[in-house]
Amino acid sequence: MLSRVANSLYWLSRYLERAENLARMVEVQRYDSLDNNPSQTPEENDWKPLLYATCMEAIHAEASERSGDTDVGRFITFSEANSDSIRQCVAQARENARMVRDQISEEFWRELNRFHLFVASDKAIQLWSERPESFYRKVIEYCMLLTGLVNTTIPHDEGWHFIQTGKALERADKTTRVLDMLAYQGEPQRSRLASALRSCSAFSAFKAEYRGNFSLENAVSFLLFSPSFPRSVRFCMRQLDHHLHAISGSSPGSFTNEGERLTGSSLAQLNFSSIGNVLQVGYHSYIDSLQEQFNQIGQQLFETYILLPLEIRSLRQNEPPHWQQHQQQQ
Template identity: 30%
Template sequence: MLSRTADHLYWMARYVERAENLARMLDVNNRMLLMPQSDRENVRLWRETLDSIGLLQTYFNTHGEKLVPAEVVHFMALDRANPGSIYSCLRAARENAHAVRGTLTAELWETINATWLDLGKFDIARMGADELDAFFEWVKLRSHQFRGVSFATMMRDEANCFLRLGTFIERADNTARILDVKYNFINEAPRRNDAGEYYQWSSLLHSVSAFEIYRKVYRDQITPSRVAELLILRRDMPRSLAYCTDEMLSFLHEVANTRSDETQRRAGELASSLRYGRIDDVLEAGVHSYLTRFIIRINDIGNRIASDFLVPVTT
C-alpha cells in the first residue's frame, strides 16, 4: 500500500476516535458539574481537562485566562478556529476520507460524509443541558457507526489494518488522559458523602462505557483502585489500555515491514507490561505517574508508526 494512502486511512480513524473521546470528556465534565462544588473546583476541572489534551494555552491565547465553562464547551466542541475541537476533528476525518475515497466502501464514505454534513445543524450556544447531552451522544453514535460500517464492509487487508491501528492508538491515548484527569480530580477533591463519591466515580465509568462492565466484573461498590484496574489492566474491557495495546500490536504485525522491527518491539514491550501488570504495582508507582509514562510511550509508538509506514512529516 502507498504510504500516502495508509496515512489518510490511519488519520481518518484517529480523528473520528478523537472526536468521540472529546465528546466523552465533555460529557463526564458536565455530569461532574451537576454535583455541588465550589467555583474553584469547577475551574480546576476545566483547566486540567484542557491541559491534558494540550489545548490550555490555545484557549488562553484566544479567550484569555479566565475559564468560563460555557466558553470551554464551545471551544472544545464546535470552535472552528480550534484545531483540536470536535468540529475540526470531524472535518479532518472527512478530508482524509475524501482523499482516499476510492479505497473506502461506498457505505463507509457515506457514513463519514453524512456525519460531516449533519454536524452543521448544531449550535452549542443555544443548547441547554439536555441538548448538550444529546449532542455528545450523537457524536459517540456516529463514531460507533463509523467503526461498525468499516467492520462490516471493508476488506480485511492493509487498509483495514491502518484504520484499526489509528483507532486503537488514539483510544489508548485518550483513555489514559481521561482517567488521569478524573482520577486525580476526584481523589484530590474535598471529601463528600458516599452518594457524592459514588456519583463521581460512576460518571467516570459512564464516560468510557464501562459502568455496566464494572458491575458485571466486581459486583460491589465502586472503589478507585478497581476503576483503575478496569481501565488499565482488564484485557476484556474494550477501552482499557491493555485491550488497546493488544489490538495495536496485532495490527502492527499484520503490516510489518523491514523498518518496523523496533516499533513492534516497543509495542510488544508495552502490551506485555499491561498483560502481566498488577494493580498493586500501578498504585505503588502512582496512577498519575503510571499514566504519564504510558502516554509518553504510546505517543512514541505513534510517532514511530508515522516514520515506518506513513507520509514523512515535513518541517
C-alpha cells in the same frame, strides 16, 4: 498500498476515535456539573481536569482571553481556534477520507460526509445549546455507525489494519487521559468515579467485575488492565499488537520494526503488571510513561511505513523532512 494512503487511513481513524472520546468526556462532564456547588465557578470546579487531561489548558486560556468566551464545553466541541475540537476532528477525518475515497466504501464516505456537514452546520450549534445530551449522543452514534461500516463494508486487508491501528492507539491514549483526569485530585468521590467509568462506557462492566466496590484503585485497575473490556489500555494494546503483525506479516511474539517492538514491550508490561506497580511509581508517572510510549509507537510507525530510509536520515539530522507528518499526536 501507497504510504500516503496508509497514513490517511490511520489518521482518519484516529480523528474519529478522538471525536467520539471527546464527546463522551464532555457530555459526562457537563452532566456532572449540573450538580455543581454554586459557590464555585465552573472553571475551578469541574472543567479544569478535563482541560488538563486533553492538553487543552494553554490553548483554552489563550482563546478565551481573546474571545472572552470561557465556556469549556463549546471550546472543546466547536472552537475553530482549537485544532482538536470535535468539529475540527471530524473535519480532519473527512479531509483524510477525501484523499482516499478510492480505498473506502461509498457508504462509509457518505455517512462520514453527512457527519461532517452536520457538525459543521449551525443546526448543530442550535441542537447543542438546546439539548446538549442529544447533540453528543448524535456524535457518538455517528462514530459507532462509522465503526460498523468500517467492519462491514471495507475489505479486511492492509488498509483496514491501518484503520484499526489508528483506532487502537487513539483509544488507548484516550483511556489513559480519562484516568489522568480521575487521579487529578487525589481520591475522588464516588460520583466522579462513576462518571469516569461512564465516559468509557465501562460503568456496568466495572460493576459486574468489582461487585460495585468503587475505589480509585479498582477503577484504575479495571481501565488499565482488564483483559476483556474493549476500552482498557491492555485490551487496546493487544489489538494494536495484532494489527501491526497483520500488516508486517511477522509472527506474534516477534518483531520486524521498532513500532512493533515498542508495542510488544508495552503489552508485556500491561499483561504482567498489577495495581501495586502503578502505586509504586504513582498514578501520574505511570500514565505519563504510557502516553510517552504511545507517542513513540506512533512516530516509529510513521518512520517505518510512510517515510523512505533517505528521509529518516535527514529527519535524524534535524533537517525538515520533505514529507511532514502533518497531523498531530496531541
